[in-house]
Amino acid sequence: MQTTAGRLARLGFADGAQAERLLDDLGPEAVGDLDLLAALVGAxxxxxxxxxLNRLAERDPSVLGALRADPGLRSRLLGVFGLSAALGDHVVRHPEHWxxxxxxxxxxxxxxxxxxxxxxxxxxxxxxDPEPCAAHGGAEATSGTSATSATSALRVAYRGRLLHLAARDITGAxxxxEITSELSDLASGALEAGLAIARAEVPESADVRLAVIGMGKCGARELNYISDVDVVFVAEPRDGVDETKALQTATRLAQGMMRACSTSTPEGSLWEVDAALRPEGKAGPLVRTLTSHLTYYRRWAKTWEFQALLKARPVAGDLELGGExxxxxxxxxxxxxxxxxxVEDVQAMRRRVEAHVRAGEADRQIKLxxxxxxxxxxxxQLLQLVHGRTDGLLRRRATLPALAALSRGGYVGRDDAKALAEAYTFLRQIEHLLQLHRLRRTHVVPENVTDLRRxxxxxxxxxDPVGEFTTRWKRHAREARRLHEKLFYRPLLQAVARLPGEEVRLSAAAASSRLSALGYADPDGALRHIAALTSGVSRRAAIQRTLLPVMLGWFADAPDPDAGLLGFRQISDKLGTTPWYLRLLRDETAVAERLARLLGTSRYATGLLLHSPDAVAMLGSDGELTPRPKQAIAGEAAASVRRHSxxxxxxxxSVRALRRRELLRTAVAGLVGRIDIEEVGQALxxxxxVTIQAALDSAVHKVTLERRGEFPTRFAVIxxxxxxxxxxxYGSDADVMFVHSPLEGADDKAAADAAHAVANELxxxxxxxxxxxPLLIDPDLRPEGRQGPLVRTLSxxxxxxxxWSSPWESQALLRARFSAGDPHLGEAFMELVEPLRYPPDGIGEAAMREIRRLKARxxxxxxxxxxxxxLHTKLGRGGLSDVxxxxxxxxxxxxxxxxxLRTTRTLEALRAAVGAGLLASTxxxxxxxxxxxxxxxxxxIMLVRGRAGDSIPVDVRERMLISRALGxxxxxxxxxxxxxxxxxxxxxxVTERVFYGGA
Incomplete structure (x- = not known):
């Protein structure tokens, strides 16, 4: 036979034994009250x-009779108690509030x-008439006791009103x-009451007009239960009052109002009053005149500040001044x-949102x-700012009315607006339930099953409350993210592609404005590219219409959106009939995003892709973006040379096509951070x-065929x-020297002629x-420079x-190493120059002075x-040459x-110098x-512009592109x-101290 505790557990109580005991404590009438039990189970x-309920009944037993007599009260009170422990505590503390x-x-x-x-x-x-009136006792009542009493009374009254509102919310009334606007009005009333408390403490309060401007959700009348209330203060002196003195008084009033709402008391606190959205943020004055506000906004404000002002509304104080x-x-x-x-400000706003998400919480954060x-x-808000310039109907403060206006105006599709409104409503409902429990500011969905069940x-x-809630929440979040990414771009396709049955009808001007706002410098050109990619009824156009809404956003986030879209069109034109290309981009999000970033960042990489568009496939795998081992590339190059012998x-x-592919692999790996600058240098x-070796093999084979005999000399590239x-x-020439050594018995002149022929052919x-x-071969570091022979024998x-050797040649030989050709000859050359670049006794004072003189010259x-x-990276102060x-x-x-120290690498030499005690680690x-x-x-510079350069550009836009490529x-x-x-x-x-000043 099942016990009472067991039956209660089956009905939904987590602790049946405790529930049995608590019901018994309520008395026999409560135990037999099936309506009361049903209301509890329904919580x-x-x-x-x-x-x-038990705690309240101990304070006021009459509540039990009232619950039996009033089904509405029973539903409302137990509904609140079942969701909000904090409001339950409040009612127990103030039992009259039930x-x-x-x-x-x-x-x-x-x-x-x-x-x-x-x-x-x-x-x-x-x-x-709150302005002249003092709180709790008239103008003379400025003592701390009166202020404390008033702030506590404010909290009690506020919580009572919040209880009434929550009951209507929870029961669906x-x-x-209605809930968010009423919460905002309640906050406005609390701010007004807080200002009245402040006036009681500031005798000169009548000297100044002070308006409190609600911002954020409070200003938009879409406040949640517990949130910082964002405000801005504006003040004007009364007639005949000095402005400086009036602003000092207004600042004291503002500070007093903030304390009245935010200070913790035995009744808790209301919420933080946050004035950080004011001009200059927390570094700026708390209160300004209207003229001062406008001066700041006209001269220094950033776009995000105007986005915040979109929701500004007078909420307390001098409402007439607030309206002005x-x-x-x-x-x-x-x-x-x-x-x-x-555009830059919009992108900064996006980053600011993402930066506030705590590690590990992103998947559970319903706000950020x-x-x-x-x-x-x-x-x-972004769509409002873009299109609200010319369409006054979009100028709404609250999110849902603004979304409805965007839909009516044809800026957002009806179905998209409906889905977005549903997602927003559901997320706000979750937000309210999270905050009601403890009346704490939170936006993180808990992991605890009990909390999820509630x-x-x-x-x-x-x-199945846990499973159903999680499923619906994740579905709405996915839909919101998808629509967030597409809202800006899907209507652009419809504006240019004339798709049948589409409901959004942006004009060409509106589409152009939207693209301009999102960073496209040539919006009309971008619209032409979009039209070319998406128009028509082909399968290719259909897939592009699926891809482009997302890719246009990725292009907009890249340094050069126009170049990204142009490159995408060019590659799509080349690969459009290739079955795997668009399918890969559609099915592999990482590939499409990486491609968009690459095309919108690097003209150099775009050029490589245009001549080898099938290399798009390598973007799908991180493993493919690791530079291949030299031996593997060399084997492939040698095979190409044999095929075309x-x-x-x-x-x-064929070898240069191979090099093109590997250059692209390295460029992408560098841009996405897979390899660092030392690894880039080694890979290149x-x-x-490898390229020089392959070209040398081809040149030797050609010269040998032309001379119809054995090649008469060994040949090496240093x-x-x-x-x-x-x-x-990426823009480096190949600095080399050529050395040859005639074969035994070969004619010296014939060997020299053959070596010169090979060097020139290479x-x-x-x-x-x-x-x-191109890979330009530069042999100018050879003995006697351009005046000397192109190729010399080892002897x-x-x-x-x-x-004839001079100090600068010894210095140049520090970088010498075997590159291609006969390895034994290369090794012999390195042995020959060893004592030149690493002098047995070092270099003397005269040589050091000569090197320093050459550097200065x-x-x-x-x-x-x-x-x-x-700003010159090579020869400028502190640049490559110095190091x-x-x-x-x-x-x-x-x-x-x-x-x-015997290394050709700069950073390796510096590390070795530290290890040897010749250079401080710092x-x-x-x-x-x-x-x-x-x-x-x-x-x-090379990746962004597609041409080499040594100086940071003067042009502001080029600087921006390069800085973006650098992260x-x-x-x-x-x-x-x-x-x-x-x-x-x-x-x-360091250079001046160690290089020029070192002994």
């Missing part, structure tokens, strides 16, 4: 409802003026919009989309997480080695400069016009270095005319005795940071330049 949390939920008034909305009057009366102010403020700022709000920095409330609000039941889900040009064309240098140091950038093959980036090099003479020495020459001077002096960190930063900038935010180009100047300034200090 979101029956146990919580029963506990609060009566607010009985009678006809319990289901009726409290008028705004009635709430205001009730809260003002609670603090002792005259509801009809009021809609979401709102009317004045509205003119500025609706012109903000035309501002020059609108993906598909959360802020996604919806941001989308609606929320699900609070939403009317009975059979009778045609050197075709062989090298090894790729150049890498120099950045190639030798494994530090190539250069010709790699420099031939082609769709691929000729030995004779030259023995007789280079800085003075080689810097291009008009170049800013502070490399310093490392090389240390090598020339000490590598003879410290083997670890100096190495400064130098390495400058070298990496300058190298990253040189690569970024800076859209508005971070100034930070980028400042970071570079600071980094190189520190490196220059």
């Amino acid at each position: 979101a949390d029956p146990d919580l409802a029963l506990i609060s 009566k607010l939920l009985s009678g006809d008034e319990a289901v009726q909305r409290t008028p705004r003026h009635a709430m205001r009057s009730e809260l003002l009366a609670a603090v002792g102010a005259d509801p009809d 009021a809609s979401l919009s 403020y709102v009317a004045a700022v509205n003119e500025l709000v609706w012109q903000s989309a035309a501002r020059e920095n609108f 997480g993906p598909g959360g409330l802020r996604d919806i609000e941001f989308a609606v 929320i699900g039941r609070g939403l009317g889900m009975v059979v 009778q045609d050197a040009e075709s062989a090298v064309v 240098s090894e790729l150049n080695d 890498a120099m400069g950045r190639l030798g140091g494994y530090e190539c950038s 250069r010709r093959l790699l420099a031939r016009p082609a769709p691929d980036p 000729s090099y030995a004779a030259y270095y023995r007789r 280079m800085e003075a003479e080689r810097l291009p005319r008009g170049a800013d020495p502070l 490399e020459w310093l490392a090389q001077l240390i090598q020339l002096r000490h590598a003879c005795e410290i083997p670890e 100096d190495e960190e400064v130098l390495a940071e400058a070298w990496r930063f300058a190298s990253q900038i040189r690569d970024a 800076y935010p859209p508005d971070g180009s100034e930070d980028f330049v400042e970071d570079y100047l600071r980094t190189t300034r520190r490196a220059r200090v």
Whole structure:
């Protein structure tokens, strides 16, 4: 036979034994009251409802009789008790307040003026004339005791009104919009009462007019149960009052009002009053005059500040002054989309939202997480700002009315607006249930099953409250995120593609405005590209119509949206009939997003893709974006040369196509952060080695065929400069020297002629016009430079270095290494130059002075005319040259005795110098940071512009593009330049001390 506790557990109580005991404590009439039991079982949390009821009955037993007599009271009171432990505590503390939920008034909305009057009366102010009246005792009542009494009374009255409102909410007697607007009106009344308390403490309060402007949800009349109440204060002196004195008085009033609402008392606190949205934020004055506000907004405000002002509304104090403020700022709000920095500010707003999500909470954050409330609000507000300039019907403060207006105006489809409104409503309902439980500000869905069950039941889900709630919540969040991404872009397709049956009908001008606002510099050109991609009834056009709403957003987030869209159209035109291409982009989101970022960032990478569009496939795998081992690339290149053994040009064309693909792989890996700048340099240098080897093999084969005999000499390519140091950038030439050694018995002249022919053919093959980036061979570091022979024998090099070698040649040979050709000859060359670059006794004072003199001369003479020495990454102060020459001077002096210094790599040499005690670790960190930063900038210039450059551009837009490629935010180009100047300034200090000043 089942026990009473067991039956109660089956009915929905988590703790049947406790429920049995608590019901017994209520008395025999309660135990047999099936209506009471049904109301408890119907509560979101029956146990919580029963506990609060028992505590209340101990304070006021008459409540039990009232519950039996009034079904409405029973439903409302137990509904509140089952959801809100905090309101249960309040009613137990103030048992007379349960009566607010009985009678006809319990289901009726409290008028705004009635709430205001009730809260003002609670603090002792005259509801009809609060300004001159002091709180609790008249103008002379300014003691701390009176203020404390008033603030406590305000909280009690506020919570009583909140109880009445929550009961109507929980029982379905009021809609979401009614609840949020009533909560906002309640907050306005509390602010007015708080201001009355403040006036009681400030005798000069009559000298100033003070208006409280509600912002955010309070201003839009869509407040939730517990939220910071955002405000801005505006003040004007009364006639004959000094402005400075009036502002001081207004500031005291504002501070007093904020304390009255925010200070914790035995009755708790209401909420934080947050004035951080004022001009200059927390760093600015708390109160300003109207003129001061407008001056700031006209001269210094950012777009996000106008987005905030979109919801501004007078809520307390001098409402006439508040109305003047709102009317004045509205003119500025609706012109903000035309501002020059609108796009950057919009992107900054997005980042600000994402940055506030705590680690590990994103999936449970209903406000800031993906598909959360802020996604919806941001989308609606941005569309309002873009189109509200010309369409006054969009100028609504609250989200749902604004969304409805966007739908009626044809800016958002009806179905999309409906889905977004449903998602927003559901998320707001979750938000309210989360906050009602403890009356705490939270937007994180709990993981605890008990809490999830209470929320699900609070939403009317009975059979499987946890499962049903989770499913619906996730579905709405996904839909909100999807619509957030598409809202801006789907109507653009419909505006240009003339799709049948579509309901959104943006005009060409409206579509152009939307694209401009989102960062497209040539919106009309973008619309033409969209039309070309999406028009028609082909399967290709249909897939593009699915892809583009999302991809247009990714392009807008990239540094150069126009270039991204143009590149996408060009690649799509080349691959449009290829079955895998659009299917890959449609089914693999990561590939499409990566492609959009690449096309919108790098003209260089776009050019590579246009000539090898099938390489899009590699974007789908992180493994594909790791530079391949040199041996694997070399094997593939050698196979290409063998396949085209009778045609050197075709062989090298094939090898250059291979190089193009690997350049793209490296560029993408670098841009997405898969590899760092040292790894980029090594990958590019090894790729150049492979390319030179393949071209050399083809050249040797061709010259041998032409001479119809055995090739008479061994031939090697010695890498120099950045190639030798494994530090190539995308725009680097290949600095090399050529060495040959005649075979035994071969005629010296024939061998020399063959070697020269191969060297020239190698250069010709790699420099031939082609769709691929060229690899220019630069042999100018050879002995005697351009005046000397292109190729020398090993013995000729030995004779030259023995007789004529100068310090700069020893320095240049520090980077020398074998690159291609005969490895034994390369090894012999390296043995030959070993004592030159690592002098047995180091270098003497005369040589050091010569190197320093050459460096100073280079800085003075080689810097291009008009170049800013502070911004030239190679020859400028603290740039690559400073770091490399310093490392090389240390090598020339000490590598003879410290083997670890015998490296061609700059950063490796610096690290070895630290290990040997020749350089302070702090100096190495400064130098390495400058070298990496300058190298990253040189690569970024090439990637962004598609052509090499050594100076940070003067053009503001180019700077922005380069800074974005380096990972800076859209508005971070100034930070980028400042970071570079600071980094190189520190490196220059080290250079002057160690290179020029070192003994």
